[in-house]
Each structure stands twice: as C-alpha cells, then as structure tokens.
Amino acid sequence: MMSAASGCPSRILYAGVCRFDGSAHLRYSARSLSALVDLRRAKVPYIRFQSRTNSMSKSPYLAGRHFLQIPGPTPVPDRIQQAMARPIMDHRSQEFAHFSAKVLHSLKDIFKTKNPVIMFPASGTGAWEAALANTLSPGDKIVMFETGQFSMLWQVMAEKLGLRVDYIQSDWRIGVDAASIAERLNADKAQEIKAVAIVHNETATGCSSPVEEVRNALDAAGHPALLMVDTISSLGCVDYQHDAWRVDVTVCGSQKGLMLPPGLSFTAVSEKALQASKSSRLPTAFFSWEDMLGPNEKGLYPYTPAITLMYGLQEALNMLNEEGLDNVFARHAKLASGVRAAVAAWGLENQCRDGKYYSNAVTSIRMPEGHSADQFRKLVLENFNMSLGAGLTKVADKVFRIGHLGDTNELTIIGALGGVEMGLEMAGVPHSQGGVDAAMAEFRRWGRVQQAAAA
Numbered sequence: 251m252m253s254a255a256s257g258c259p260s261r262i263l264y265a266g267v268c269r270f271d272g273s274a275h276l277r278y279s280a281r282s283l284s285a286l287v288d289l290r291r292a293k294v295p296y297i298r299f300q301s302r303t304n305s306m307s308k309s310p311y312l313a314g315r316h317f318l319q320i321p322g323p324t325p326v327p328d329r330i331q332q333a334m335a336r337p338i339m340d341h342r343s344q345e346f347a348h349f350s351a352k353v354l355h356s357l358k359d360i361f362k363t364k365n366p367v368i369m370f371p372a373s374g375t376g377a378w379e380a381a382l383a384n385t386l387s388p389g390d391k392i393v394m395f396e397t398g399q400f401s402m403l404w405q406v407m408a409e410k411l412g413l414r415v416d417y418i419q420s421d422w423r424i425g426v427d428a429a430s431i432a433e434r435l436n437a438d439k440a441q442e443i444k445a446v447a448i449v450h451n452e453t454a455t456g457c458s459s460p461v462e463e464v465r466n467a468l469d470a471a472g473h474p475a476l477l478m479v480d481t482i483s484s485l486g487c488v489d490y491q492h493d494a495w496r497v498d499v500t501v502c503g504s505q506k507g508l509m510l511p512p513g514l515s516f517t518a519v520s521e522k523a524l525q526a527s528k529s530s531r532l533p534t535a536f537f538s539w540e541d542m543l544g545p546n547e548k549g550l551y552p553y554t555p556a557i558t559l560m561y562g563l564q565e566a567l568n569m570l571n572e573e574g575l576d577n578v579f580a581r582h583a584k585l586a587s588g589v590r591a592a593v594a595a596w597g598l599e600n601q602c603r604d605g606k607y608y609s610n611a612v613t614s615i616r617m618p619e620g621h622s623a624d625q626f627r628k629l630v631l632e633n634f635n636m637s638l639g640a641g642l643t644k645v646a647d648k649v650f651r652i653g654h655l656g657d658t659n660e661l662t663i664i665g666a667l668g669g670v671e672m673g674l675e676m677a678g679v680p681h682s683q684g685g686v687d688a689a690m691a692e693f694r695r696w697g698r699v700q701q702a703a704a705a
C-alpha cells in the first residue's frame with residue numbers, strides 16, 4: 251500500500267481528498283467532489299481525509315487522553331480499573347463475606363463514623379430515596395435549602411414521596427444559609443419539622459454549605475429534627491465528619507470524590523436515624539435499611555451486590571488511606587484555589603458569589619452576557635478533547651463548570667485550564683490571558699507554604 255506523499259497535510263485540518271502524490275488537497279465542496287470524480291476517472295490513487303476541527307463524530311481517533319473535567323463522574327484511576335478486572339466471586343461464599351465485611355468496615359473511616367454505612371447498587375439518587383424513605387412518614391414536614399440543581403432534584407423527590415417541603419429559595423450563588431434554617435426551626439414551636447436536608451457541595455454551582463452551622467442551628471433551637479446531608483460531590487474531597495457533626499443520614503455516591511464508576515450509593519446513619527426507621531411509614535422495598543443491616547453484619551447482602559464495584563471501592567479506600575485524608579483535602583484545596591486564581595485572571599465571574607461558600611471540588615464560571623457557554627464547551631471538546639461541565643436548568647448555557655475533584659493533580663489542572671484559555675480565545679469570549687500562569691503561581695505559593703509547614 252502506498253503512503254501519502256509529503257505534500258499531503260500530515261495534520262488534517264479539514265475534510266477533503268488528497269492525491270498520493272500530494273498535488274491536490276481540497277475541501278469537500280462542489281469543487282472537491284468534482285475533483286474526486288476527476289481523480290477517480292483518471293485512476294489516480296487518492297485518500298480521503300477529515301477535519302479534527304469540524305466535528306468529533308467524523309474523527310475516528312483523537313490522540314492523547316480525554317480530559318474528563320466534569321464534576322463527576324470523574325476519571326477512574328488505573329489502579330481501580332485493574333482492581334475491577336478481577337473475576338467475579340460467589341457472593342454467598344465465605345471468601346466474599348470476608349472481603350465485603352472488610353470493605354464495609356473501612357468505608358466508615360471515610361465518613362468518619364462508627365455506625366453502619368449502608369450501600370446500595372444504585373446511583374447517588376438511590377441514596378437520596380433511601381435517606382427519606384427509611385426515616386420519614388407521609389405528610390411529614392421537612393426543610394430544604396435551594397442551593398441549585400441537586401437540592402432541587404432532592405426536593406422534587408421528597409414531594410413525590412409525599413413529604414411537605416419548606417424549600418427556602420435562593421439564587422443558586424451561595425451555599426446553605428444556616429441563619430434562614432435557624433429561623434424556620436425557632437418558629438416551629440410544635441416541632442412539626444421532621445428533618446433538615448441539605449447539599450454539602452452543590453455540584454451545579456460550585457457552592458459548598460457549612461454543615462456544622464446547620465448542626466449548631468438545630469442544637470441552639472433545641473430542635474429534634476433529623477439532619478440529612480448529601481455529600482455526593484464532597485466526600486473524599488473536603489473534610490466531612492458524620493459522627494462529630496451529629497449528622498443523622500449522610501448520602502453519597504461512588505463516581506465523584508471516590509473515583510469509582512457510577513453505580514454505588516451510600517447512606518451513613520446515626521443511632522437516631524435507625525430509631526426513626528423503626529416508626530417510619532414511607533414504604534421501602536429495594537432501599538430498606540432493615541433488610542440490608544442484618545446480612546451486612548456478616549458481610550452479606552439481601553440481593554446480589556455490585557461485586558465488581560466493590561473491588562474498585564476497596565482499592566479507592568486503599569488509595570485515600572495511602573495518601574492520607576488530610577492530604578487529600580489539602581490537595582483539593584490547592585487545586586481549587588489554582589482554578590479560582592485562573593478565573594480571576596481571565597476576568598470572568600465565579601457563579602459562587604461569596605468566598606465563604608467556595609467549593610474545593612468544582613468551580614462554576616459565568617459566561618459574559620451574549621456568549622453561549624454550551625457553544626464554548628462544544629468548541630473545547632472538538633478541539634482539545636476535553637469535557638467541561640454544562641450549566642443545568644436555571645443556569646443552562648450561562649455557566650460552564652470545571653471539575654477538580656477525585657484523582658487529579660496540578661498538571662492535569664494546568665492542562666485543563668490551558669484548554670479553557672485557548673477555548674475562550676477561539677470562541678471570541680472577552681477575557682484576559684494569563685489564567686494558567688496565575689494558577690501556576692498559586693500552586694507555587696501553596697508549595698512554599700507546605701514546605702515551610704513541613705520544615
């Protein structure tokens with residue numbers, strides 16, 4: 251087989267045809283199609299080629315690693331991929347029970363709890379349902395706070411389950427305001443409120459919520475409502491203390507800070523939540539805690555567990571423990587501050603409007619008026635093979651998100667920021683250059699502080 255002569259473009263920039271002698275390379279157009287016909291007629295050997303910039307779907311292979319910079323699912327590290335390649339075990343065997351009991355045990359450390367963590371084969375949404383359905387009864391009143399898309403979806407679910415939700419409105423630009431929750435609790439003399447359910451890290455907006463302040467609000471009001479916290483995009487990224495903060499139900503999923511594929515959901519429980527589950531009247535079947543807890547004591551399950559994901563989970567827990575949770579949190583803090591430094595250098599606006607609530611897992615960036623965040627993301631994907639997070643519902647097309655959680659480091663983030671900066675230019679979005687430099691300066695600053703602390 252002949253190879254293309256040197257006159258052919260080696261980096262293909264557009265669709266067209268190229269003679270093997272390199273004498274013609276033309277865009278697909280009426281002209282190039284007729285050129286193609288001419289080449290065929292003259293029996294000249296030719297190759298077709300395609301653009302990398304025109305459309306992803308035309309390109310059979312994109313070199314280099316795909317940059318999955320969405321705030322979950324996050325890239326799965328090789329160690330975890332390999333752990334999951336092990337053969338499936340008999341889930342009723344002693345060997346499995348032994349393995350599973352160990353995993354369930356070490357899972358507690360990540361939630362910082364001594365109580366059971368109940369695991370279901372489901373996405374995080376399943377854990378939302380488990381939290382509500384196991385503890386509450388039809389018509390119960392609960393308080394939620396509008397941080398963004400995920401608080402909204404949890405609220406919609408609560409209403410579907412027959413709960414009455416007092417949903418405190420906000421503008422999707424801050425985390426939970428504990429004072430407004432305190433107000434509701436103090437006004438509730440009849441103690442009708444059965445639970446306060448909040449999102450620790452609002453993945454849609456890059457705003458995190460002060461869980462301890464909400465705990466303190468409950469204590470100050472002397473209110474017995476259960477405290478439920480969604481940590482789906484914060485666990486394994488920022489500090490979280492289920493027991494010390496006396497959270498009653500902590501909800502989590504596998505595919506964000508825990509670095510696993512989607513498919514596992516978790517509820518960590520308190521003694522009080524388990525008590526509540528004894529008198530709760532919402533129906534539970536698949537998500538029943540009771541059905542799970544008995545068999546779990548021996549490392550077993552009432553139905554087939556997600557064995558492969560559990561292999562991965564064991565490895566993820568090993569990795570988090572090897573790095574040390576405090577180091578994991580410091581790494582996320584550093585990477586997040588680099589991303590925020592880049593956003594500031596570009597002169598763009600963070601969706602999170604109050605530094606108190608900045609998220610160390612994801613940054614949501616507002617597009618200047620008149621510019622489409624989705625067009626920009628499409629351009630970045632097609633040109634640099636990087637997926638950025640989309641704006642959801644209320645902020646659709648208005649923001650794009652950079653995930654900086656899970657198995658990631660400075661160089662990955664510098665690469666991601668480089669792609670964003672080049673994309674901003676290509677998309678004609680008004681901005682200043684120097685975002686990548688600002689991030690590197692921030693990483694160096696953190697490096698010096700960490701060195702000084704170690705000395």
Ligand SMILES: *Cc1c(COP(=O)(O)O)cnc(C)c1O
Pocket residue numbers: 322373374375376400449451452453480481482483503512
């Ligand atoms: C991703 C996410 C969810 C939804 O989890 P699924 O696994 O998609 O069901 C809920 N809450 C938060 C905060 C999330 O980030």
